[in-house]
Each structure stands twice: as structure tokens, then as C-alpha cells.
Amino acid sequence: MRKLQFRILYREFLFRLVDRDVLSVSAQGDASRLLGQLAALLILLSIPFAFPIIHLGNSRLAHDKLLVTAWGVEHALIATTMLIVGLFAVLSWDSAYPDRRDVLVLAPLPIRASTIFLAKVAALAVTLSLTIILFNAASFLVLPLAFAPPDATPMDLLLSIATYRLMAAFWITMFASGAFILCCTLAVQGISGQLPRRFYLKGSAFLQLGAFCLFLIGYFLEPSLSSPNALTATGNQAMLMWLPSYWFLGLFQQLNGSISEPARPILITLATRAWLALGISIATTGLAFLLSYFRTLRKIVEQPDVVPTSGRRHWLPPVGNTIATAITHFSIRTLFRSRQHRVLLAFYLGLGFATVVLFLETPIAQEFSGASGNHLWHQPTLPLLASSFVMMFAWLAGIRVVFRIPLELRANWSFRIAQVRPAVEYFAATRRAAYVFALAPVWILSVALFLCLWPWYQALEHVTVLLLLGTILVELWLAGFHIIPFACSYLPGKTNLHIAFLLCLMLALNVILWSAEFERKALSDPHRFAWMIAVLTTAAFLASWRRATAVKGAELRYQEEMPPVITSLKI
């Protein structure tokens, strides 16, 4: 009986953990297909990491030298594994611990808390293992070949103890690093769950967002210290103690027996730190799990999910006419109070921020700008111009996506029943909300930032360009946006996170760099600048005219329509 209950619950929890918008549309509710989709995505992501290892294998370096040179690739693999597991843990934030649904559905049934607990742990362990194995599959296949002596035959490799030690070290390190980051996330979540429920519910959303930003920023801002010189430099010692991915690099070298002088002391210290951190995180998570199953299950039912708050803080100023005010206030409240929407927006901002870091904080930035240090910031350099474009695009793209995702779709009857004005007034109201959300925040921040950094006339010129560009993008987006934000059904699977998306992203980055370069030249040439402003203004007017034409006579949509399915008769 308990085994059967465990199996059923395990499948349910596993499906809930893996069920993501990017995957579920093709899976169509089939758990095996969903896992297949996840596997395919992770294997696809693993392939690019195999190329540097193959390149190392072909480099014909001496074995000792090869082992040291490989630290960079090994560190990248460890850090990316940690990032993927971390993002997975953040996206599955509410799935690991029992929630209200679990308690209300499962508590009246004759199921022991320990069965629910074990099923959740098993689902988590399987998901973690699958993620780590699939993401590292391609690298694992080529790793023994890369480290093999040039004249070694396949039989030599199979009979070599070093090969098996390398494989064991590789998997232990990857599992340990993934388990560490997962356990840290779960421990934070579980310990905060011991707070009074109303505080937990308030704080949990911020913790989730914080963890999300921390993982992304940590990954992209982490300095490259994977060489003996960098690892032994006195100035880097304190920093290394705070960078978990390097602890696990030390662990890998320790397990693989590839620790060599002069980095031996620091690598051993890092490895020890990795073991300690792993032990502490697992113990804390175990404790948090036990506490949550024996202490918080009842609290979930007894205490409301949201607490009463003071009303004065929630006053918002009117934004135009009554409909514009209603829609803008509704959008503000939804965005500020819906965790799902905030996390999604944070994802887009994180992508934008990562690109900005790439432009501003890496040697590429120095190459692009031809400037260094303070000079990079105090003049209209290519990286800085491109960064402002990227942040505007990222924010706009994020707002566009979150506006489409409804919150409590079944409640949209209130909009439908109260639609007492022509649809065109609702489109105008949505347009106002779009400007307030998608354009105003980034633009106002840009004005403040560039006025602080640059001479006022250059700052004004650039923010004018930003404003026009933002206007064009908002108008183009709104031409096909015939819904009230957060109030229309959404067909899953539109995230389009596939190769075409990545290719478009690369193309967009190139266009941004080209545009930034064009603007940089125009900022020092008044004729060119005037011409650019004229072109952008015309484009903004055209986009606005196109939107106005598109919404004329259009109806407000409350339900997204399925694309027509064409069935071939194969005659």
C-alpha cells in the first residue's frame, strides 16, 4: 500500500518539478515525453561544452601541462552545472516543500507524512541526477579521450585506473556541486518556512528573486582564476574563499589526483571547504525538510496565505481617464504582487544584465571602446551605448511576455462584464500602461545615469535616441496586442527557447552593437545626428500609425485562439 502511494506521489511530484512552459507544450501532458523534452534540452546545452575539451585533447600538450590547462574548462563546467541546478531550484521554488495544495488534497487521505516526504525527496533526487548527468553527458564522453596519452589505444584507456579515477572524480564533483547549490536553496527556503507563515509568504518571494539574481550575477561576474598564478596570488585568496565553484574545482583536482605545485595548498584548502560546505548544506536541508514536514504542515492549513495590510500604502495616483487608471493600477498591482510574473521579468532582466556585464566588465569591452577604467564610463563609448540599448530591449521584452500571462484567468469575467466603453479605449489604456511599464522606468533611469556620467548635451542626445527607439518598439509590439494585460488566456509553449531564439538573440546583439557604433559616430557629428533623429522620428510615427490602423475595429480578446491545425490527408 505504502509502496503504491509512494510511486503515485513520486510520479506526480516529479512531473510538477519538471513541468515547464518551454517543455510542456510538446509533451501534451505525457510525463515520459516531458522528461524526454527536458533530456533533449539539456543534452543540447551540453554539446558546446564538449568542444573546448576536444580542443584540449588535440593541443598535444604534455600530460602535466594538460591537466593544469584543463582547469579553466573544468571550472566552466562546474560553474555552469551549479548555475543550471540553481536556476532549476529557483524555478521549482514551491515544489520541493509541501504547499497548501498538498496539504488540502493529501491530508484527508490515509497517507503518512513520511511517504509524502520520501516521494518529494525521491523526485528531487531524480530530477537533480537527470539534470547533472544529461548536462555533462557530452563532456564526460570526450573527457577521458582528451586526457589520454597520444599513443594510447582504446584498450589502454579501458584498462587504465586513471581513466576510472577521472570518471569518478568528474561525476562526484558534478553531483557534489549540484547537490550543494540545490541544498543551499532548499535550506534557505526550509529555514525561512519556520517563520510565521505570513512573514514567510512575504519574504519567500524576495528570497526567490534574490537567489535568481545571485546565481545569474555570480555566474557572469565570477572572475577567471583557473590558473596556478591566479590561484596562488595573495590578492585572490580572500575572494576564492567566497567562490563555491572554485571549491569544487579544488575537490575535482583532489579526487583526480591532479593537484600540483605551486597551487597544492590552495587547492587542498578549497577542496576541504567544498566537503565542509556540502556536509553543512545537506545537514541543514535535511533538518529543514524534517521541520517542514513535522512543524509547518499544520501551519499551512491554519494560517491564511495572505495577510491583511494597511491600505494607505497602496494608494496610486490616477493615470489618465478611468479605464486607463483601472488598467494601469491593475497592472502595477499584479506585477508587484505576483511572484510568477516577477520571476519571469527577473529572468529577462538577468539576461540583459549578463550581456551588459559582458560589454562593460570584460576585455571585450576594452577592445570595443578603446578606452579603459574611468574613461569607459565618462564618454559615449560603444559598450555603454550598447548596454543602455540592451537593458531597454531586455526590460521591454520581459514586460511584453509578462503582460501576456494571466493571473487568475477565471476572474477576467469582471473585465468582460464591465466593458462599457468601445474597445479602442481599452487599447489606449493598455498603451498607456505599456508606456508606463515598458518604457518609462528604463528611460528615466537612463536619463539619471547619463546625466551623472556624461556632459548634459551628450546625455540628452542619447536619451532622445533611446526614447525614440523605445517608442518604436512599444508601438510595434502594441499593433498585435489586443488584450488587457494579465487578463487574457495564454497558450503555453510560446517561450520559444529553441535554436531559432538563440540565433535571433545573436543577431539582435549584432544589430545593437552596429546601432551603438552608428550612434557613437553620430554623437560627434551634428549632421549625422540630425539625420538619425529624423529617421527615428519618422519610424516612430509610422509605427504609431501602423498600431492605430491595426487596432481600429479590432475587438478586445480575452481568450487566446489556438493556431489552426491543418491535417494533411496525404492523398
Add this chain to the structure above:
Amino acid sequence: MLELLNVTKEFSGIRVVDRVSFRAEAGEITGYLGPNGSGKSTTMKMITGLIESTSGKILFDSEPIHKNPIAYKQRLGYVPEEPHLYPHLSGLEFLSMVALLRNLPRRGAAERIDGLLRLFSLHADRHAVLSSYSKGMRQKVILSAALLHNPDLILLDEPFSGLDVASALILRSLIQELAARGKVILFSSHELETVERVCSHIVIVHRGKLVADDSIEHLRALMALPTLEAIFAELAVEQDTAAISRQIADLIQA
């Protein structure tokens, strides 16, 4: 006056409402009854304009409701069967949003919302988010939203659902008061006792078809049955309820 003329609704070829015709007069409370799945809520949704009928006409004051839906919705108040609300908004925020969407003057709307919240005993919880409200409290918010703009046509789909005794008594009197002030009220409920006390006119549907459309007194006299419950059982309940309950008890004991 609300008038339905041969209204039919089909979902994927399945006829849910089949040529239903009736009238609901101003100043009258019309009870709309039927067993589960008889098409009551579908009819209500067609009258609100949330879904379109497959055929037939729905007229309000002799005008088809789709001729000028905006003008029609300005005069319509609706309490849906399920109290689905935006859980992240407070009661006050939700009602303010509805008032803004209905284009009500800001000051007047604020006073009206405040008054409704006080009269429905929600004032102390007006800043709490709706997800923390009980079902009865959510029902009161929906009732307030439906009455905020002083509608001429009020559609009540299970309005007593979740209400406590005091609130139910208030609502019962309120429905009668509104009817006395000339509103058209269409009231759907499974609580036959309440319907019998409140409604003057009854419409009963069964399997999507109209089976009765008359005053309660006339139906009682015509069918020689003492109560609305007996009339309803005669017209819309096909099963032997006592036998089924016996079978269920036997089944779970087996």
C-alpha cells in the same frame, strides 16, 4: 423587460440549451431553476453576453442585447455562479477597479463602495487581499460589484452560496427591495425554499428545455402540489431519490 426567444446553445454539436423562451418583467423576481447540467448557468452567461447563443434572440427592453452591448452592459449587474476574483487585489481595490472600468464618477463611486463595504460588514477587511477572504466574503464583494452602478437588470447565479444566515436574510430582503424599485431580477438557485419565498415567477429547465414558466401560485394550483419542491421534483427530477440513496449506502457498505 428581459425576453428570451428560442435561445439555443450548442457546444461541439451538443445542445446544452434548447429553444428556451421566457420573459422576466421589471419589478418581478424571476426564479430560474433546474437540476445540475440543465443549462442554467449557460443561459445566464448568454444573457450577460459572456458567451453567444447558437440561435435565438435575447432582448432587453425590446432591444437585442448584441445590438449595443456597451449600453446593455451599463445596465447589467451580474453575480456569477463561482466567486472567482483577482486574489492579489484587496476588496477595496477590486471594487474601485470595477467602478473605474464602469466609468463611474470617482467621488460618488468611492462613497458608494465605502457604503456597500460597511453594509456588507466588509469594511474592517477592505484592505485585506481577496485570497484571504472566506467564500461568503468573496460573494459579498461580487454582490457589491454587481450593484455598484445601480443596474436595471440583475442576474444572480447562486447568490446565497457561502453566505451566513444574517447575510442571506439581508440579501433576500435586498432582492425584494430592488424588485420593488423596478429592477428586472433573474435569480438562479438550488435553494427552493428561498426561491419559493422570494420569487413571484418561476422558470424551470430540464436537459436544456423549458418545462415550466408560470407564477408559483398558478403552478401549485395547476399541478395540485403543495410546495415548489414537489413541483420541481415532478418536473425536473427523473430519478427515484430514495432508491438512489439506498443504493449508494448499500454500495459503500458492500
